Amino acid sequence: MNLEELYRLLRNAHVQAQGIIDTVPYPLLVLDQNLCVQSGSRAFFTTFNVDRDETVGKHIYELGNRQWDIPELRHLLEEVIPKSTAVVDFEVEHDFPSIGRRTMLLSAHRLFHPDNNSRTLLLSIVDATERRQREAEKDVLLGELRHRMKNMLALVQAIARQTAAAGRSGEEYRDAFLGRFNALVQAYDTAYTQEGEAELQELLELTLEPYSEHPTGVLVEPGPPVPLASKQIMSLSLILHELATNAIKYGALSIPDGQVRVRWTVEEASAPHLRLVWQETGGPPVAPPGSYGFGMQLIEFAVGRELGGRVELNYALAGLVVEIVAPLGSVS
Amino acid sequence: MRKTVLIVEDEFLIAIDLKLLLERCGWCVLGPAAAVEEALELLDDELPAVAILDVTLRDGSVTRLAEALRERHVPFVVASAYSRPELIGGEILAGAPNVGKPTEEHRLLAVLEQMVGA
Numbered sequence A: 001m002n003l004e005e006l007y008r009l010l011r012n013a014h015v016q017a018q019g020i021i022d023t024v025p026y027p028l029l030v031l032d033q034n035l036c037v038q039s040g041s042r043a044f045f046t047t048f049n050v051d052r053d054e055t056v057g058k059h060i061y062e063l064g065n066r067q068w069d070i071p072e073l074r075h076l077l078e079e080v081i082p083k084s085t086a087v088v089d090f091e092v093e094h095d096f097p098s099i100g101r102r103t104m105l106l107s108a109h110r111l112f113h114p115d116n117n118s119r120t121l122l123l124s125i126v127d128a129t130e131r132r133q134r135e136a137e138k139d140v141l142l143g144e145l146r147h148r149m150k151n152m153l154a155l156v157q158a159i160a161r162q163t164a165a166a167g168r169s170g171e172e173y174r175d176a177f178l179g180r181f182n183a184l185v186q187a188y189d190t191a192y193t194q195e196g197e198a199e200l201q202e203l204l205e206l207t208l209e210p211y212s213e214h215p216t217g218v219l220v221e222p223g224p225p226v227p228l229a230s231k232q233i234m235s236l237s238l239i240l241h242e243l244a245t246n247a248i249k250y251g252a253l254s255i256p257d258g259q260v261r262v263r264w265t266v267e268e269a270s271a272p273h274l275r276l277v278w279q280e281t282g283g284p285p286v287a288p289p290g291s292y293g294f295g296m297q298l299i300e301f302a303v304g305r306e307l308g309g310r311v312e313l314n315y316a317l318a319g320l321v322v323e324i325v326a327p328l329g330s331v332s
Numbered sequence B: 001m002r003k004t005v006l007i008v009e010d011e012f013l014i015a016i017d018l019k020l021l022l023e024r025c026g027w028c029v030l031g032p033a034a035a036v037e038e039a040l041e042l043l044d045d046e047l048p049a050v051a052i053l054d055v056t057l058r059d060g061s062v063t064r065l066a067e068a069l070r071e072r073h074v075p076f077v078v079a080s081a082y083s084r085p086e087l088i089g090g091e092i093l094a095g096a097p098n099v100g101k102p103t104e105e106h107r108l109l110a111v112l113e114q115m116v117g118a
Helices: A003-023 A042-047 A060-066 A071-083 A129-162 A170-193 A200-211 A230-249 A294-306 B012-024 B036-045 B063-071 B105-115
Strands: A028-031 A037-040 A086-096 A100-110 A121-127 A218-220 A259-268 A272-281 A310-316 A319-327 B004-008 B028-033 B050-053 B076-078
Touching: A003 A037, A028 A042, A042 A121, A060 A071, A071 A086, A071 A100, A071 A121, A100 A129, A129 A170, A129 B012, A170 A200, A170 A230, A200 A218, A200 A230, A200 A259, A230 A294, A230 A319, A294 A310, A294 A319, A294 B012, B004 B012, B004 B036, B012 B028, B012 B105, B028 B036, B036 B063, B050 B063, B050 B105, B076 B105
Parallel strands: A218 A259, B004 B028, B004 B050, B050 B076
Antiparallel strands: A028 A037, A028 A121, A086 A100, A100 A121, A259 A272, A272 A319, A310 A319
């Protein structure tokens, strides 16, 4: 073998070694025993925006205005590495002058050598900033989801606790509870699945449909279009459920001849107002209830606080008349 | 001493539940208030013996109200689904007991009694 062939052989070996390093898809440095850079991967130079010629031969701490002179990295290279053959995914957070604050995962491996006496280090640097950010965002989202689930459970707890049990059989309690529970589920469905908007007419028909056992039981009279926001849908659904169950128990829907008419108008005063009237006729004689239960509180709260309006209950001899007046448009 | 409790909660079903529950147990309820401003106005009329606070209200975090209560020496408990309400509502909530959401009845009553030193 002549000198030229030997040179070509060595050169090919060198080119291949560098090629292997450059093929590694993440930043990688080859360091000698004094922590001086022998070589680096292309990914290293592009990621940290530094020049190959300015890097090779330099001590790692001196690179790029000493941007790698980081206490955690010093600790890793000077204290941890000498006592072990490999360190994997050592996390370093650092402000890099050219690329800003980053979370880097450093892994160092002693280069394999048949005689096991190598002092060369392979230092790989994986930028985990975005992965960490995504993980943090996911955690926030999961936390919010957990919070909402518990809120939902609190709503169910509220109706379970406030549905009257005294003087009722277990079955009666269950039916009353499930009636409210289903109203809540349906209200959520209507409020949050149709991109938060529904028409009043649609809501009335949907909510009162289960109570229209015979076709004349509940009559929804056609009225002007009233688009509703999620919150208004929630409140109105629950209010209508309370009115309907009350009518079935004590009011017009407790006998076959009774009827409920629901009608509404939009009043253009200074701001548009909805006037919704629930009128019962043909039922047994009515009297104001002796006690003031959860159902009534729910109606008053829902109208007063959620709809920002007021409700009037008129226990007329011919039947209960409920009138709800509430502002339309944005309700806080 | 009259057992008065201020309820601050913006979810109306939960607010009614707390109100009815506490009234049945002999408490006199102020509110429920759904917003910080509304609660502050109630404080102008009467100071409760204790307050139950939700962390996020209609007009934002409960922090300002918690500070106002502390100034007036009104003890408060937090009723929150967050395991660490102080991360949302600020350090002022850190020392307050969290009766949780959903709120277990016996624990709520026990904590309130303890707060008013009954």
